[in-house]
Amino acid sequence: xxxxxxxxxTLYVYxxxxxxxxxxxxxxxxxxxxxxxxxxxxxEPHLGNCRSFVMYDLMFRYMLHLGYKxxxxxxxxxxxxxxxxxxxxxDRISKQAKIEQVEPMxxxxxxxVKFHRIMDTLNCxxxxxxxxxxxxxxxxxxxxxxxxxxxxxxxxDDAIYFxxxxxxxxxxxxxxxxxxxxxLLNNTRELGGQESKKGRLDFAxxxxxxxxxxxxxxxxxxDVYPGWHIECSAMSEKYLGKTFDIHCGxxxxxxxxHTNEIAQCVACNHVDPVKYWLHPNMLTVNGQKMSKSLxxxxxxxxxxxxxHPLLDQGYSPMTVRFSMLQAHYRSxxxxxxxxxxxxEKGYKxxxxxxxxxxxxxxxxxxxxxxxxxVNKLLLAxxxxxxxxxxxxxxxxxxxEAASMINTWNSLQNKKANIQEHTLLRxxxxxxxxxxxIFGLLEExxxxxxxxxxxxxxxxxxxxxxxGKKDFATSDKxxxxxxxxxxxxxxxxxxxSWQAE
RNA sequence: GGUCGGAUGGCCGAGUGGCUAGGCAAGGCUCUGCAAAAGCUUCUACAGCGGUUCGAAUCCGCUUCCGACCUCCA
Numbered sequence: 001x002x003x004x005x006x007x008x009x010t011l012y013v014y015x016x017x018x019x020x021x022x023x024x025x026x027x028x029x030x031x032x033x034x035x036x037x038x039x040x041x042x043x044e045p046h047l048g049n050c051r052s053f054v055m056y057d058l059m060f061r062y063m064l065h066l067g068y069k070x071x072x073x074x075x076x077x078x079x080x081x082x083x084x085x086x087x088x089x090x091d092r093i094s095k096q097a098k099i100e101q102v103e104p105m106x107x108x109x110x111x112x113v114k115f116h117r118i119m120d121t122l123n124c125x126x127x128x129x130x131x132x133x134x135x136x137x138x139x140x141x142x143x144x145x146x147x148x149x150x151x152x153x154x155x156x157d158d159a160i161y162f163x164x165x166x167x168x169x170x171x172x173x174x175x176x177x178x179x180x181x182x183x184l185l186n187n188t189r190e191l192g193g194q195e196s197k198k199g200r201l202d203f204a205x206x207x208x209x210x211x212x213x214x215x216x217x218x219x220x221x222x223d224v225y226p227g228w229h230i231e232c233s234a235m236s237e238k239y240l241g242k243t244f245d246i247h248c249g250x251x252x253x254x255x256x257x258h259t260n261e262i263a264q265c266v267a268c269n270h271v272d273p274v275k276y277w278l279h280p281n282m283l284t285v286n287g288q289k290m291s292k293s294l295x296x297x298x299x300x301x302x303x304x305x306x307x308h309p310l311l312d313q314g315y316s317p318m319t320v321r322f323s324m325l326q327a328h329y330r331s332x333x334x335x336x337x338x339x340x341x342x343x344e345k346g347y348k349x350x351x352x353x354x355x356x357x358x359x360x361x362x363x364x365x366x367x368x369x370x371x372x373x374v375n376k377l378l379l380a381x382x383x384x385x386x387x388x389x390x391x392x393x394x395x396x397x398x399x400e401a402a403s404m405i406n407t408w409n410s411l412q413n414k415k416a417n418i419q420e421h422t423l424l425r426x427x428x429x430x431x432x433x434x435x436x437i438f439g440l441l442e443e444x445x446x447x448x449x450x451x452x453x454x455x456x457x458x459x460x461x462x463x464x465x466x467g468k469k470d471f472a473t474s475d476k477x478x479x480x481x482x483x484x485x486x487x488x489x490x491x492x493x494x495x496s497w498q499a500e
Numbered sequence: 501g502g503u504c505g506g507a508u509g510g511c512c513g514a515g516u517g518g519c520u521a522g523g524c525a526a527g528g529c530u531c532u533g534c535a536a537a538a539g540c541u542u543c544u545a546c547a548g549c550g551g552u553u554c555g556a557a558u559c560c561g562c563u564u565c566c567g568a569c570c571u572c573c574a
Contacts, residue, residue, distance in 0.1 A: 021516085036574090037574070038574090039574080040572095040573085045574085046574090048573085048574060049573085049574045050574085051574075052574035053574075055574090056574095081572080081573095092572080177503085177504085177569080177570095178503080178504065179502095179503060179504080179569085179570080180502085180503070183502055183503065183570085184502090184503090184570070186502095228572095248574095249574065250573075250574030251505095251568075251569090251574080252568075252569070252573060252574065253573080253574070254569080255503090255504095255569055255570070256569085256570090256571090256572095257573095279574095280574070281505095281568090281574095282567090282568070282574080283574085284567080287566065287567070288566095288567075289567075289568070289573090290574095291572090291573055291574095292572085292573065293572070293573070323512085326512075326513065326514090326522090326523075327512085327513060327514085328513090328514070331506090331513080331514090332505095332506080332567075332568090333512090333513085334512075334513090336511080336512080338510095338511050338512065338524075338525085339511075339512045339513085339524090340512095341511095341512095341524070341525090342511075342512055342513090342523060342524035342525080343512080343523080343524085344524090345523075345524060345525095346512095346522085346523045346524070349523075349524095350523095352538080356538095384514090387516080390514075390515095392513065392514050392515095392521095392522080393514055393515080393521075393522085395514090395522070395523080396513095396514065396521050396522035396523080397521090397522085398522095399521090399522050399523065400521090400522080403540095406538080406539060406540085407539080407540085409538090409539080410530095410538085410539050410540080466533080469533070471533060471534075474533090475534080475535085478535085478536085482536085487536075487537070488536080488537085489536075489537040489538070490531095490532070490535090490536080490537075490538095491531080491532095491537075491538065492531070492532095496537090498537085
């Protein structure tokens with residue numbers, strides 16, 4: 001039996017289009033269609049990329065938890081992400097293929113695999129559908145044809161361009177970004193390259209492939225490869241329909257990629273494709289956006305093993321995930337040693353409280369204040385998430401829970417003065433939030449049976465030594481274990497251990 | 501240069517005009533053979549200057565600083 005919680009929990013989301021929080025009402029509840037811009041698989045994703053994917057995962061998980069039937073589509077851009085800055089035309093995949101001296105599809109394969117591994121490591125659920133651009137060339141060509149038929153695109157010697165000026169006469173092109181169209185049109189900044197497009201804001205739907213270009217597909221305009229924006233429009237329409245609920249993507253995609261996506265869809269289907277646009281903010285390093293071009297990227301692997309020069313230790317995947325959850329998705333998040341260290345401790349605190357809660361039972365008497373505090377907290381945690389997925393706030397509420405749990409746990413009898421079903425609800429809450437919604441995992445190796453057996457023995461030997469006041473032996477055991485990353489924790493109830 | 505968004509205690513970070521978010525660090529205490537771990541506890545901040553209000557971190561204006569986008573980026 002599945003719970004449907006969305007009737008009691010009204011979700012509010014910040015819609016970039018309206019610049020305010022709106023009540024989330026799916027077009028066809030309980031179904032929710034959600035599209036997120038996935039990676040361009042020409043290199044390894046860095047932590048900034050990962051943050052966005054973790055945030056989409058949080059949204060996906062929370063909506064699932066509420067009982068929505070979510071179809072989460074996240075594409076893979078494996079063709080056509082054009083670099084058009086300096087006259088050199090060509091897409092990122094082809095460029096990287098030249099650098100690594102392999103086939104473009106080898107690049108695609110290599111970095112798709114890496115991407116999926118990282119998503120697994122960070123415990124992101126796989127999307128419901130993960131379509132690739134190369135698998136949907138037909139749909140993209142069809143869409144381009146329709147846009148041309150509708151009069152919003154034109155052909156030149158080198159490409160099919162979208163006519164932004166013509167489009168903007170009929171529709172507020174800059175609606176999403178809030179930019180002033182005239183300012184954009186009159187921007188004095190010089191563009192490189194000698195493209196044949198008419199307007200400076202026009203963008204390529206399809207690019208005619210030069211003879212040396214390997215990734216190419218036949219079309220009414222000769223051999224072409226797709227522009228970047230058209231794939232998302234074509235694939236979102238195919239799997240979610242002409243209109244759907246949620247579209248996610250990094251904030252940096254608003255003025256260009258997402259603006260153009262809307263333009264394409266409207267020019268093609270005459271309807272606004274997306275009801276709610278949700279945009280996670282950037283990850284920063286020393287206040288600056290993490291980006292490949294700035295050279296300040298952290299790769300996940302460098303973070304996990306601590307090999308990045310700015311770090312003085314490694315941090316586990318769940319520490320990284322937790323640090324991302326501790327900030328709201330629309331705020332910038334600054335990555336630093338101190339922030340990660342704090343996250344590491346904070347994550348352990350919650351996990352420890354979760355384990356401690358398993359030992360807590362009810363006393364049989366009810367303390368009204370205790371009872372009220374727990375009930376308040378149960379609501380507050382949901383309220384936080386209902387308020388535009390405020391995981392930071394929700395974590396703060398769970399920390400309040402941790403304090404209560406720790407207090408009960410420090411009592412001789414480990415008993416709480418609350419109702420039985422209230423205790424049960426608290427246990428359920430912690431389980432749901434930590435594992436299902438936040439997507440955290442237990443990282444300790446305490447569930448390894450053989451190691452458990454060995455540790456039991458070692459702890460027993462040390463206990464005997466301590467009993468005989470043979471502290472040389474007991475300390476030797478403690479220090480040696482510390483050396484291999486196992487920490488012993490002495491308490492009144494005996495000794496437990498934890499692997500780093 | 502244009503447009504948009506920020507500035508919160510030692511650090512990271514929530515904050516929907518009134519009820520000290522939270523975590524980490526630091527100090528104190530409990531526990532302990534010593535330590536670690538764990539727990540309890542203390543630390544009342546909102547860039548500056550004006551304004552609105554009974555009351556402002558929150559609303560408005562100006563100033564300073566920072567960032568993002570405008571050219572590829574999640």
